[in-house]
Amino acid sequence: MFPKPIERAAPATRFGYNVALPIALVLWLLPLLGVMLTSIKPAGDLIAGNYFGLPSSIALVENYSAVFENSPIGQYILNSFKVTIPTVVGTIALSCLTGFALAVYGFRLNLLVFFMFVAGNFVPFQILMVPVRDLTLQLGMYDTTLGLVLFHIAFQTGFCTLFMRNFIKALPMELIESARVEGVSEFKIFWHIVLPLMRPAIAALAVLIFTFIWNDYFWATVLVQGSHALPVTAGLYSLNGQWVAAWHLISAGSIVAALPPVIMFFLMQRHFIAGLTLGATKG
Amino acid sequence: MATPVVMPDHMAPARNSWWKANQRKLAPWLFLAPGVFMFLVYVIFPIFESMWISFYDWDGIGDATWIGWDNYVELFDDDAFYTSLKNNVIWLVLYMLAVPAGLFIAIFLNQNVVGIRLYKSLFFFPFVISQVVVGLIFAWFYAPNFGLLTKILAGLGLGDIAILADERFVTYGIIAAGLWPQIAYCMILYLTGLNNVSPDQIEAARLDGAKGFRMLWHVIIPQLRPATFIALVVTIIGALRSFDLIAIMTDGGPYGSSRVLSFYMYEQALSEYGFRMGYGAAIAVILFLIMMVFISGFIWKMIADERGGR
Numbered sequence: 001m002f003p004k005p006i007e008r009a010a011p012a013t014r015f016g017y018n019v020a021l022p023i024a025l026v027l028w029l030l031p032l033l034g035v036m037l038t039s040i041k042p043a044g045d046l047i048a049g050n051y052f053g054l055p056s057s058i059a060l061v062e063n064y065s066a067v068f069e070n071s072p073i074g075q076y077i078l079n080s081f082k083v084t085i086p087t088v089v090g091t092i093a094l095s096c097l098t099g100f101a102l103a104v105y106g107f108r109l110n111l112l113v114f115f116m117f118v119a120g121n122f123v124p125f126q127i128l129m130v131p132v133r134d135l136t137l138q139l140g141m142y143d144t145t146l147g148l149v150l151f152h153i154a155f156q157t158g159f160c161t162l163f164m165r166n167f168i169k170a171l172p173m174e175l176i177e178s179a180r181v182e183g184v185s186e187f188k189i190f191w192h193i194v195l196p197l198m199r200p201a202i203a204a205l206a207v208l209i210f211t212f213i214w215n216d217y218f219w220a221t222v223l224v225q226g227s228h229a230l231p232v233t234a235g236l237y238s239l240n241g242q243w244v245a246a247w248h249l250i251s252a253g254s255i256v257a258a259l260p261p262v263i264m265f266f267l268m269q270r271h272f273i274a275g276l277t278l279g280a281t282k283g
Numbered sequence: 284m285a286t287p288v289v290m291p292d293h294m295a296p297a298r299n300s301w302w303k304a305n306q307r308k309l310a311p312w313l314f315l316a317p318g319v320f321m322f323l324v325y326v327i328f329p330i331f332e333s334m335w336i337s338f339y340d341w342d343g344i345g346d347a348t349w350i351g352w353d354n355y356v357e358l359f360d361d362d363a364f365y366t367s368l369k370n371n372v373i374w375l376v377l378y379m380l381a382v383p384a385g386l387f388i389a390i391f392l393n394q395n396v397v398g399i400r401l402y403k404s405l406f407f408f409p410f411v412i413s414q415v416v417v418g419l420i421f422a423w424f425y426a427p428n429f430g431l432l433t434k435i436l437a438g439l440g441l442g443d444i445a446i447l448a449d450e451r452f453v454t455y456g457i458i459a460a461g462l463w464p465q466i467a468y469c470m471i472l473y474l475t476g477l478n479n480v481s482p483d484q485i486e487a488a489r490l491d492g493a494k495g496f497r498m499l500w501h502v503i504i505p506q507l508r509p510a511t512f513i514a515l516v517v518t519i520i521g522a523l524r525s526f527d528l529i530a531i532m533t534d535g536g537p538y539g540s541s542r543v544l545s546f547y548m549y550e551q552a553l554s555e556y557g558f559r560m561g562y563g564a565a566i567a568v569i570l571f572l573i574m575m576v577f578i579s580g581f582i583w584k585m586i587a588d589e590r591g592g593r
Contacts, residue, residue: 001393001477001480001482001485002390002393002477002480002485002498002499002502002503003390003393003394004494005394005395006394006395006396007395007396017394017396018396021396021402024391025402025405025406028405028406029405029408029409030424030431031420031421031423031424031431031463032408032409032412032420034420034423034424034431035419035420035423038423094317094318094321095318097314097315097317097318098314098315098318098319100314101310101311101312101314101315102311102315104311105307105310105311107308107311110311111586111589113315113319115582115585115586116322116327117318117322118581118582118585119578119582120322120326120327122516122520122574122577122578122581123326123330123571123574123578124523124524124545124567124570124571124574125524125526125545126526126544126545126548126549126563126566126567126570126571127329127330127333127564127567127568127570127571128325128326128329128330128333129333129548129549129552129553129563129567130329130332130333130336130343130552130560130563130564130567131328131329131332131333131336132325132329133343133553134343135324135325135329150321150325151325153321154321154322154324154325154326155325155326157318157321157322158322158326161318185306186306186307186310187310190314211411214413215412215413215414215415217413217414217415217526217527217530217531218526218527218549221530222549222553233413233415233416234415236415236416236419237415237530237531240419240531247423250419250423251423254415254416254419254420255416257413257415257416258411258412258413258416261411261412261413262408262411262412265404265411266404269404273407273471273475276468276471276472277471277472277475277476277510277513
């Protein structure tokens with residue numbers, strides 16, 4: 001283990017480490033802690049110039065209920081779910097199929113198709129923006145959550161294919177070979193043998209895609225306009241324009257918008273990190 | 284893989300025999316069809332479409348007029364383009380700090396004390412939050428008169444600096460906000476990497492008297508190469524994709540001084556200043572070409588690994 005385990009160090013070093021940890025954490029999260037504190041301050045504190053002191057009273061309920069009552073943030077959050085959940089389902093469905101095809105079959109164009117997905121995954125969004133917006137308009141899906149969902153599914157399939165393909169490649173191929181000898185059809189091999197083994201990969205991708213899509217801002221502004229379909233990231237920004245300097249409301253709104261992926265992260269931490277660090281350990 | 288499957292032919296009905304004989308060849312394409320179709324329609328074709336559109340003068344609604352290289356000629360004489368390009372370079376260079384910073388925090392946190400798991404999660408926290416929220420948090424942190432940073436700077440006797448309203452500092456201020464989640468991302472990559480460093484080699488090096496920085500440089504970092512590769516990839520891509528923070532924190536201002544290519548493209552093509560799709564597409568093509576340099580590098584390395592491994 002590197003660095004040397006602290007429990008083998010001198011007592012003074014150990015003590016120092018245990019003191020340094022919380023201090024470092026507070027410094028690291030200082031901007032966030034400031035916003036959390038602001039979100040429970042009454043409006044009067046900010047007018048009186050009490051920005052950093054403790055709140056004069058806890059206005060947690062007032063501020064957060066004001067956010068929901070005075071703005072369509074409830075609608076925005078619902079829209080975010082309407083975009084995020086179908087995208088997660090669609091992306092995983094497509095990438096299980098593509099990942100299986102690229103991992104199991106040694107056909108001629110295999111690597112070409114694979115690297116098409118990988119390379120496409122890295123391109124700047126702006127090179128897709130005008131044509132994708134135009135296509136969405138022509139399909140009559142501009143300003144709908146479905147238009148966003150279709151684009152997100154397509155784009156995220158690139159990254160997920162890379163992930164699924166590498167995951168399936170690491171599975172024991174003897175399972176598939178012996179099923180073939182038994183005469184099991186290719187689709188049944190996929191459905192009954194490989195898919196059940198892919199559960200950890202599916203879980204990891206589900207939390208990752210959920211977070212990526214929930215936090216998307218660019219496509220939300222390009223493909224959606226009205227608050228009936230606006231996801232919470234773009235919605236929050238438009239609220240920021242209305243609540244000029246009402247930092248207690250902006251802060252509370254920010255925290256509400258950030259909450260779903262944060263909860264997801266803490267519930268599914270292991271899967272989340274497994275997904276994010278794919279490839280970080282093997283050459 | 285290439286050997287044909289032996290079918291128990293006494294059981295196969297005659298009408299299925301063609302399918303049975305060919306399913307190994309056809310199956311991959313059937314599995315690929317939906318994903319490849321979506322990816323071609325929404326990602327691959329639009330790249331070429333954008334290149335095509337960049338030769339037109341088009342407002343997105345009416346007729347498009349072919350103008351050849353005029354958009355590019357205009358672009359190379361456009362001060363805003365050079366400002367954006369310069370900022371892109373600054374982003375790219377400073378964003379690289381996320382890699383060593385992430386490694387540093389990972390080393391700091393790679394211990395087994397009580398509650399360390401929670402510490403690791405909380406350090407990772409900024410990455411889980413949307414960039415919109417990060418942007419708002421930092422806008423508040425930098426706010427003139429009352430922002431926390433302003434107070435700290437004033438306390439140090441540096442006066443009242445409005446970071447986001449000052450052309451000299453604005454890009455650096457936004458990059459600092461972007462580094463926050465990016466460092467967290469690199470940290471988690473390195474924590475996973477450190478977890479898998481071979482203990483035998485460390486012990487062997489320790490017996491040889493290596494420790495501290497020498498140990499890190501000669502024994503640990505070479506073993507962290509896969510993590511470093513991914514950290515570099517995501518950081519380069521992240522730097523060149525920067526858009527959200529600029530849109531949220533400054534909207535490109537003051538006077539367009541915090542624009543980068545991705546933001547300038549959006550501004551030209553879709554903002555209230557007009558719908559210059561052709562010109563926007565030309566900017567996007569330039570950004571794409573810059574990114575292609577890096578993407579080709581990554582792919583080249585991945586192909587080399589693919590050939591070497593397995």
